[in-house]
Amino acid sequence: MRRAAAVLLVLALPTACASDQVAETAPPSEPAVLSPGQTLWGNYIAGRHAQAIRDDVGAALFLDAALEQAPNNPRLLNRAFVYNLAEGHMEKAVGLARRLIKIDEKSSIANYTLAVEEIKLGHYKEAEARLSSLQGKNLDSFIVPLLKAWAYAGLKDRDKALAALKPVSAKIGEGAIFKIQVALVNEVFGATKEAEAAFKEATKNMRRVSFRMVELFGSFLERNGKTEDAKKFYQNFMKARPRNNLVANLLKRLDTGKKPIANVPDPAAGASESLFNLAGLLQNQRVIESALIFSRLSLHLRPNFPVLQIQIANILERMRRYEKANGIYAEINPKSQFAWSVQMQMASNLDRLDKTDDAVKQLRKMTTLRPSDPAPSIALGDILRSRERHVEAIVAYDQALVKVKTPENRHWSLFYARGISLEQSKQWPRAEGDFLKALELNAEQPLVLNYLGYSWVDRGQNLERAQKMIVKAVELRPSDGYIADSLGWVYYKVGKYERAVKELDRAVELLPADPIINDHLGDAFWRVGRYREAKFQWQRVLGLNPKPELEVQIKNKLKVGLKDAAQAKAKAKAANGG
Numbered sequence: 001m002r003r004a005a006a007v008l009l010v011l012a013l014p015t016a017c018a019s020d021q022v023a024e025t026a027p028p029s030e031p032a033v034l035s036p037g038q039t040l041w042g043n044y045i046a047g048r049h050a051q052a053i054r055d056d057v058g059a060a061l062f063l064d065a066a067l068e069q070a071p072n073n074p075r076l077l078n079r080a081f082v083y084n085l086a087e088g089h090m091e092k093a094v095g096l097a098r099r100l101i102k103i104d105e106k107s108s109i110a111n112y113t114l115a116v117e118e119i120k121l122g123h124y125k126e127a128e129a130r131l132s133s134l135q136g137k138n139l140d141s142f143i144v145p146l147l148k149a150w151a152y153a154g155l156k157d158r159d160k161a162l163a164a165l166k167p168v169s170a171k172i173g174e175g176a177i178f179k180i181q182v183a184l185v186n187e188v189f190g191a192t193k194e195a196e197a198a199f200k201e202a203t204k205n206m207r208r209v210s211f212r213m214v215e216l217f218g219s220f221l222e223r224n225g226k227t228e229d230a231k232k233f234y235q236n237f238m239k240a241r242p243r244n245n246l247v248a249n250l251l252k253r254l255d256t257g258k259k260p261i262a263n264v265p266d267p268a269a270g271a272s273e274s275l276f277n278l279a280g281l282l283q284n285q286r287v288i289e290s291a292l293i294f295s296r297l298s299l300h301l302r303p304n305f306p307v308l309q310i311q312i313a314n315i316l317e318r319m320r321r322y323e324k325a326n327g328i329y330a331e332i333n334p335k336s337q338f339a340w341s342v343q344m345q346m347a348s349n350l351d352r353l354d355k356t357d358d359a360v361k362q363l364r365k366m367t368t369l370r371p372s373d374p375a376p377s378i379a380l381g382d383i384l385r386s387r388e389r390h391v392e393a394i395v396a397y398d399q400a401l402v403k404v405k406t407p408e409n410r411h412w413s414l415f416y417a418r419g420i421s422l423e424q425s426k427q428w429p430r431a432e433g434d435f436l437k438a439l440e441l442n443a444e445q446p447l448v449l450n451y452l453g454y455s456w457v458d459r460g461q462n463l464e465r466a467q468k469m470i471v472k473a474v475e476l477r478p479s480d481g482y483i484a485d486s487l488g489w490v491y492y493k494v495g496k497y498e499r500a501v502k503e504l505d506r507a508v509e510l511l512p513a514d515p516i517i518n519d520h521l522g523d524a525f526w527r528v529g530r531y532r533e534a535k536f537q538w539q540r541v542l543g544l545n546p547k548p549e550l551e552v553q554i555k556n557k558l559k560v561g562l563k564d565a566a567q568a569k570a571k572a573k574a575a576n577g578g
Contacts, residue, residue: 124154146274154267206240272301412442481510
């Protein structure tokens with residue numbers, strides 16, 4: 001599915017510290033057991049390689065060895081510094097930042113790190129002076145105002161703190177971050193009227209508001225005695241984002257009458273909040289390593305804060321560093337409101353690490369801990385279905401639906417998921433019922449329209465209705481190769497072979513490596529007399545790792561082609577009105 005188009009603010013670390021970012025899709029690799037070499041160049045290359053394969057121990061080992069051999073080499077010092085910063089080795093990173101500044105006093109990321117350390121220690125004048133020395137270009141123009149505002153807050157100067165934030169308001173798309181910071185600064189200084197106005201501006205579009213923003217504004221309202229306003233605000237968010245269960249915890253707290261702690265107990269927490277927001281922005285724009293660095297700086301200012309720990313773990317997941325992410329999750333306070341969802345995510349990561357049995361064991365335990373919560377059963381079913389353990393998945397989905405009791409529109413996906421496992425388990429009548437129920441809950445869900453339509457076509461049932469459903473699915477998701485394949489296949493099944501070729505050719509363009517879609521195109525080519533192209537497509541399928549059953553069929557087609565040519569010709573003639 002294509003990502004929605006959006007106007008993005010291009011942010012990147014300066015070249016000297018952000019080069020060679022590892023793609024977020026880099027596959028994990030087993031770390032090698034090695035020892036440092038004798039040469040600077042060898043250790044440097046080995047350290048780079050260890051970074052690339054996500055061998056944290058090896059990267060630290062070789063980069064440290066290289067740095068000992070060339071302690072004043074700017075490039076090497078910078079790389080070791082950024083590596084330690086990204087990995088959360090903050091004491092070492094701060095030390096390396098001080099060394100780097102002696103060589104390159106204008107290094108932005110080193111200055112950010114030292115300014116963060118100074119704010120953490122309460123050295124606000126030093127932090128303000130350091131930040132004021134930067135040029136204000138590239139990322140400086142964004143991060144410097146955020147950190148300076150909290151340095152001024154530490155110096156008890158509200159006017160300068162708010163003035164420092166003004167350059168951020170001009171950044172495209174960053175109104176919410178600016179307004180949240182304005183709200184927090186005003187809140188710290190007791191300007192509740194101004195704080196509330198800024199919070200309202202930041203959260204006026206509920207569909208784009210993050211849970212953290214809801215938590216900040218809601219807790220502000222609660223602390224200021226506006227509990228009914230807070231309750232209404234939480235409920236509005238739940239209506240706009242019904243799948244976010246965390247707000248339910250806030251409502252429960254509201255009912256107890258216990259007031260939440262201050263959003264920003266000190267300037268360090270305020271600076272942490274600004275870096276947290278910045279890291280979230282960078283993550284959304286796929287500047288992943290930079291997002292990780294600023295999240296680490298944020299956590300350094302506010303250690304053991306679950307929201308920050310979760311953000312770091314999420315970033316590590318996007319980098320496919322699932323074991324490292326689970327290590328972060330394991331550090332989160334088990335009494336945190338996030339603990340339950342964290343356990344769910346850890347199970348998902350275990351499955352991604354091919355520790356599926358461990359994931360299943362954890363989720364089954366969770367189903368007993370909260371017998372009325374369907375979420376662990378749904379997650380269990382999803383994992384089992386993805387591993388093609390469909391009979392077990394059906395049991396898990398059955399348990400989830402018992403807990404759901406009264407299905408709502410958002411539960412279409414549960415019926416859809418169970419329907420897939422039922423269909424794969426050769427239980428078509430039940431599967432068909434689930435797909436129809438999913439459409440009853442969400443009539444224009446393209447995935448369901450496609451799956452049910454394709455299944456009917458494959459069985460030769462309800463062909464006219466199936467064709468309409470798949471055409472609708474294509475309209476809803478025109479760039480989905482699987483749905484394009486379904487439309488081509490329905491045309492093939494009813495004998496509209498020329499139209500089938502057109503749609504299947506487009507499907508192959510969208511998903512060129514799918515063996516089934518290439519096979520379908522080969523069949524369609526054969527039916528329109530393009531025999532050489534048909535054999536080319538079938539031959540191509542053999543190089544796309546088809547399942548054994550399909551491989552046998554393809555080899556037979558390459559020998560004898562498609563039979564029943566006369567029957568196919570009559571079907572095509574009938575389909576074209578002849």
